[in-house]
Amino acid sequence: MTDVNESGSPSPEKSPVGQRSGAEAVATVGEAERSAAGSASGPAESGGTPPGGPGAGLTDRDGGGQQLLRMFVQNLWSANTVTVTVLAIVLATLIGAVLIIVSDPDVLATWGYFTAQPSDALNASWAVVSEAYANLFKGAVVDPAAVQAWADGTGEWQPVFAPISETLTYTAPLVFTGLAVSLAFRGGLFNIGAQGQATIGVILAALAGFLLPLPPVVHLIVAVLAGALGGAIWGFVPGFLKARTGAHEVITTIMLNYVSFSFLAWIIVQNGVHEPGRPEAISRPVDGSAQLPQLLGSDLRLRVHLGIVLAVAATWAVHWLLNRSTFGFELRAVGANPDAARTAGISVGRTYVLVMVIAGALSGLGGANMVLGTTATALTPLVVAQIGFDGILVALLGRVKPWGVALAALLFGALQAGGNRMQSYASISLELVTVLQALIVIFIAAPALVKAIFGLRAARAARLSTSMAKGW
């Protein structure tokens, strides 16, 4: 029971925490790539980039001079969306490094006498930044020490997979909400209501989880579907209002977010829902028969559960729906040009409603993940954390394409998982992860900025995400 409660309330906290490790994973990727690129000119330097500042590593690469290298760089430089994304992550990591240095008073002090003894400042900066990002990586991907211990026979296998398991646990709900935002966007709607839809989803899933006495497998299915239904209802309302009255979905979904949050706070303390004997706002726990089973046994260190499998299935389903179904054709046509869609006989209003219902159902599934999985097993006011709002960022980062969203969610999940470790081991404030996430998205949303910084050619990148940003 205590376990449940704990996992319930800290979950919101964890999300910001966890966010960090993703950045790290990415940072590492970026660096790896860079060292690959710069292998001729000096991998050592690329490794040393973070504290030194953005400029150093990059100029090195330019100076390479060999034919092959030049071609590689040229390919990289002709900006496409992937390049811009990777570079955005690199940039965010570099700025994050500066923030780490600035926020550490001891390191900052060494910069005070930089001219007298530059090595002090550089060494101290390098130490603090590398420790932070190393922990981000260890918390999100793998801890080499655990691998070593397992190989030596001194440790168990679980710690080796614990970081990945954490990352995937945080990833699953973000996939759902990211898909919800993306699908709506492809249909021409700004679904800012993923948070609200997830909240209603979490409520219905939890209620079904502890109020209905059902046999094991059926109970789980019913609870998951209840979550989807809750989200679908919450998505239907703005879709219907848009189709019938033209009410702008941004306004209605934002307002419904408030309603859902208050509704959650209210329903937790109702008789039959509130956990008897507890002073704080917490509901009864979900029955074991309605919980998503853990994938790697019941070890508490390996929290990854069936939710991630459902998330991958949902990604595939949304991909299929968009590209291989008649409804997806309608949806894309309406999203790109509602006038032409109408003229070609497509019912725009019906499409809007259906898009929002499906998007809501996806968000609701994300919500169900939060209470039926291992993150929490009871309702608290913060049980859904920020998955709805993070979903908007994930959608943007994933360029509103299903598999892109899945990757973006993986990155954000890794950031969250790694951030937890970065906070406890490297004493870097949790908010850094949030800052990293925000920076990545800002650079993604402003591809021109990234291209200007890196001097990229061929300005074709990221039109979709710009247009999403423009929509505001």
Next chain:
Amino acid sequence: MEPGEIHALLGENGAGKSTLMNVLYGLLQPDEGEVLVDGRPLKAKGPGDAIAAGIGMVHQHFMLVPVFTVAENVMLGAEQVRGGILGVLDRRRARRQVTEVSTRYNLRVDPDAVVEDLPVGVQQRVEILKALTRDVDLLILDEPTAVLTPQETEELLGIMGSLKESGKSIVFITHKLKEVKAIADRITVIRRGRTVGTASPSASEDELAALMVGRTVNLTVQKAAAAPGDPVLEVEGLVIDDERSVRAVDGVDLTVRAGEVLGIAGVQGNGQTELIEALMGLRPVLHGTVSLAGQRIDGWPTKRVLRAGVGYVPEDRSVDGLVKEFSVAENLVLDVYDRPPFGSGLVLRPDAISASARERIPEFDVRTPSAEAAVGTLSGGNQQKVIIAREMSRPLKLFVAAQPTRGVDVGSIEFIHRRIIHERDIGTAVLLVSSELDEVIGLADRIAVMYRGRILGIVGPETPREEIGLLMAGITDATKTDGTQTGTAETGAAQAGTAETGAADGTAETGTAEGGAGSAATPDGPVTPAPDVAGSEETR
């Protein structure tokens, strides 16, 4: 370019005219070569440099702030301030400047009018005014007539003439041959980014068209006599309102028979758009009935109307006709995507869609790099051919085409006209709406003239243009029309109104100017309206 010269730049859509001019105006940088102004190379890094060098440009799509007044728009970018660091905008001075320049060049504009309330033609005048207040010597007009009604075009040509007299040079970009012949001193033809020839305005339209397209173009529509069959479309007493709940169509009766083309002539804004949208189920019918082959179809949703065998080419292809982000293949099935073989139930079959596109693209001569290219990247003429291909790819009873050749180059016009006649010859009823009188006369077997929401008369294509022109201006003559005329009341009003600028030629096409209430042209123009009836593309 010489001072005081009007130099026309002719070319098909996508030939590179606008790109060239954007280089001149500093919006694009040349990869190679240079631009000489007064013998000095111009290196315009932006429009500011170009303006300083005396080059002004009026874009095809206006660059005006709709909620600003005329004076505010004119001073935008060169704001006059007073009050030192307070920087108070000197509106009075701007207004005075506008008045001064507009009287000097005879460009009548109210400096205090809000731009969004002005008709398109007047907005264009504001654009020209804007350029003139910057003291430019060379004015670039990028397809200025594409958005204008015939009488607005007349006015514009008049303005260009007076600008020329005052020593300004004008580069006039267009693909309308008649306008070029009417006003240009010299003509340069561009094809695929190269100058292919220079011509004098005395060259015949056929010669110019051949230069533009690179082959001989057949400008007159070849067709056999129609063999009308049973009535396919019957419209009775139709009444429709527009968006602002103003009566747009006021009791229209029409019959279109199988195997004939019924053309609806009329100045734009006289209810044709609303009439057609109502037929397609895109706009509610207030009164009256619409029948397709004897079956009532009013009140049907658009999809059902389309499925009943109606093909529809909407008036504005980029808004209503195409999803620009979609590929050519996807646009070709925009209305049949859920029908076998393209889709059944929830399943879409992309293979079938591409396969069908690979057949349609050569059949309808769509010039596209591939079936997967986004339609928005094609030129206007090819975009239009995509729509034509889509609508003609299923068995039709009725083909409704609104402005099928607007903004389309000569070669494509020829093709589209041939397809429409072909459709007629295989027994489809065709309803053609066009504001280009030449197009209507060339294609239609019967012509219905629409004015202020009513059909003033139905005449044959052999009717003299002036008579049709008078009808379009709302002037009926019982002896010349065949009975159905209404609205003789309007006649007086129309005659009373006088068009704002000299209706030198082409009075045939004048009628109510959009927005300019009751300003109909006087029918006292020369009896030879043909040479440069504005914007007529069809007879090229």
